[in-house]
Amino acid sequence: MPDTYEVPTPEAGEGREGDRDIVDRLRARDEDAFVALLDRHSPAMLRLASVHLPRASAEEVVQDTWLAVLEGIRRFEGRSSLKTWIFSILVNHTRTRAQREGRTLPFSALVNPPEDAAEPSVDPSRFLGADHPQWPRHWATPPKSWGASPEEWLLTRESQARVQQAIDALPPGQRQVITLCDVEGWEPEEVCRLIGVTRTNQRVLLHRARSKVRRALEQYFEEA
Amino acid sequence: MASYPEMPCQELVELLTDYLEGALSQVDRERFEEHLKSCRHCRTYLEQMRQTIRALGRLPEASIPEKAKAELLEAFRNWNKGKGA
Numbered sequence: 093m094p095d096t097y098e099v100p101t102p103e104a105g106e107g108r109e110g111d112r113d114i115v116d117r118l119r120a121r122d123e124d125a126f127v128a129l130l131d132r133h134s135p136a137m138l139r140l141a142s143v144h145l146p147r148a149s150a151e152e153v154v155q156d157t158w159l160a161v162l163e164g165i166r167r168f169e170g171r172s173s174l175k176t177w178i179f180s181i182l183v184n185h186t187r188t189r190a191q192r193e194g195r196t197l198p199f200s201a202l203v204n205p206p207e208d209a210a211e212p213s214v215d216p217s218r219f220l221g222a223d224h225p226q227w228p229r230h231w232a233t234p235p236k237s238w239g240a241s242p243e244e245w246l247l248t249r250e251s252q253a254r255v256q257q258a259i260d261a262l263p264p265g266q267r268q269v270i271t272l273c274d275v276e277g278w279e280p281e282e283v284c285r286l287i288g289v290t291r292t293n294q295r296v297l298l299h300r301a302r303s304k305v306r307r308a309l310e311q312y313f314e315e316a
Numbered sequence: 317m318a319s320y321p322e323m324p325c326q327e328l329v330e331l332l333t334d335y336l337e338g339a340l341s342q343v344d345r346e347r348f349e350e351h352l353k354s355c356r357h358c359r360t361y362l363e364q365m366r367q368t369i370r371a372l373g374r375l376p377e378a379s380i381p382e383k384a385k386a387e388l389l390e391a392f393r394n395w396n397k398g399k400g401a
Contacts, residue, residue, distance in 0.1 A: 126392045130385060135377040142378070155384045162395045212330075214361075219326045229324035234357035235364055246371040255371050274372035280337070291339075299333035306368040 111174040118165055130158065133175065136276040137182050143267045144190045153189050157182045179286050213303035238313050251312065258308035262301050269294055270301035323347040328358050332365055 117125035134154055141150035160181050168177060218233040239245055246252075259267060259275070268287055272278045273294075284294050320343055323331075328351055334340050335348050352358055 123389070123392065127389065130380075130388060134380045134385075138378040138380055151380055151384060154380055155388060158388050159391055162392060213332070214326070214329045216326070219324075229326035230355075231325045231357045235360045237360055238364065238367065242367050243370070246367055247374060251371065252375055255368075255375060259372075270372065274369050275375055277373060295333050295337060295339060299330075302333060302365060302368055302372075303329070305372065306364055309368060309371070310364070 108170060108173065111170060114174060115165060115168055115170070133178055134158075136272070136278075137179070139271050139275060140179070140268065141182060141186045143264050143271065144186050144195060145193070149189055149193065150186075153182065153185045157185050160185065176282065176285065183286065211300050213299065214307075235310060236314075238309070245313075246309070251309065254308055254312045255305055258305040259301075262304060265289075266297045266301035266304075269297040270305070273298050274302065320347055323351040325351075325355060325358050325361075328352075328355075329361060332362065336365070336369075 114125055114129060118129075137154045137157060138150055141153045144150075145153060157178070161178055164181070168174070172180070218231065219229050220227050220232045222228050224230070259270060262270065269283060269289070272283045272286070273280060280291060280294055283289075284291055289297070323344075328348060331340060331344065331348060335345065340348060352362065
C-alpha cells in the first residue's frame with residue numbers, strides 16, 4: 093500500500109483514477125471513450141511525430157500508434173500514466189519510422205544541447221558593448237512594442253502561420269520541447285520524462301526555441 | 317541590492333525562461349526584478365515573450381485526417397469482436 097495518496101487532478105479524465113476509468117471503458121467496448129481518447133491526444137501526437145517526419149508519414153505513425161495502443165491496452169497496468177504510455181509508444185514508432193526513412197538520429201541524441209554551442213537569445217549587435225562607459229550590455233536597438241492590441245494581432249491567421257514557420261525551422265530538440273511545453277501545455281516534468289532530458293536542458297531548449305519564435309514575430313511585426 | 321552587480325539587459329534576456337519557470341536563484345531573481353523596474357525595454361521584451369508563449373498555446377490544433385479516424389474506429393470495433401473484457 094502506498095503511504096500517500098495522489099492529489100486528484102481537477103481536469104476530468106486526467107490522473108490515475110481517470111486512466112483506470114478510461115481503460116475500463118475501452119475494455120468494455122465503449123466507443124465514445126475511444127473517440128474521446130483519440131481526440132484528446134492525436135493533435136499532440138501528430139505534432140510530435142511531425143518533428144521527425146513529413147506530414148504524411150507522421151499521420152501514419154499516429155495511426156499505427158493507436159493500433160498498438162489497442163493491442164496493448166489489455167496489458168496496461170497503470171505503472172505510468174496512460175498518456176505517458178501512449179506517447180512512449182508514439183516515440184518508439186516515430187523513431188523506427190524515421191530510421192527506416194533514413195531521416196534522423198534517435199531522439200536522445202537530439203535533445204541534449206551541446207555545451208559549447210552558445211546561442212544568444214538576441215543578436216549581440218543589438219546591445220551596447222561590454223566596454224560602454226555608462227550602459228555596458230544594455231539595449232542599443234531595443235524591442236518595439238507590438239502595437240495597441242498585440243493579443244488580437246497575434247491571433248490573426250498570418251501571425252499564426254509565422255509562429256508555425258518559426259517552429260518548423262527549429263532544430264528537433266528545441267522543436268520537441270516547445271511543442272510539448274508551450275503548444276500542447278504539458279508540465280515540464282512530463283516532457284523531461286518522455287524525451288529524456290534534464291530539467292536544466294529542457295529549460296535551455298525551451299528558452300532558445302521561444303527566443304527564436306519571438307524574433308520571428310518581431311520581424312513580422314516590423315514588416316507590416 | 318547594492319551588494320550585487322546590476323543585471324545588464326543582455327544577461328536578462330538569457331535568463332527569461334528560468335525566471336518565468338521559477339528556476340533563478342534568489343539573488344538572480346532580485347537582480348532580474350530590480351533591473352525590470354528601471355528598464356522599460358526589458359519590460360517590453362518580457363511582455364513579448366509572454367505574448368509569444370500565449371500565441372504558441374493558441375495555435376490551431378493539428379488533426380489527423382477524418383479517414384484515419386474512421387479507420388481507427390473500424391479497428392476498434394473489430395478489436396472488440398469476440399474478445400471483450
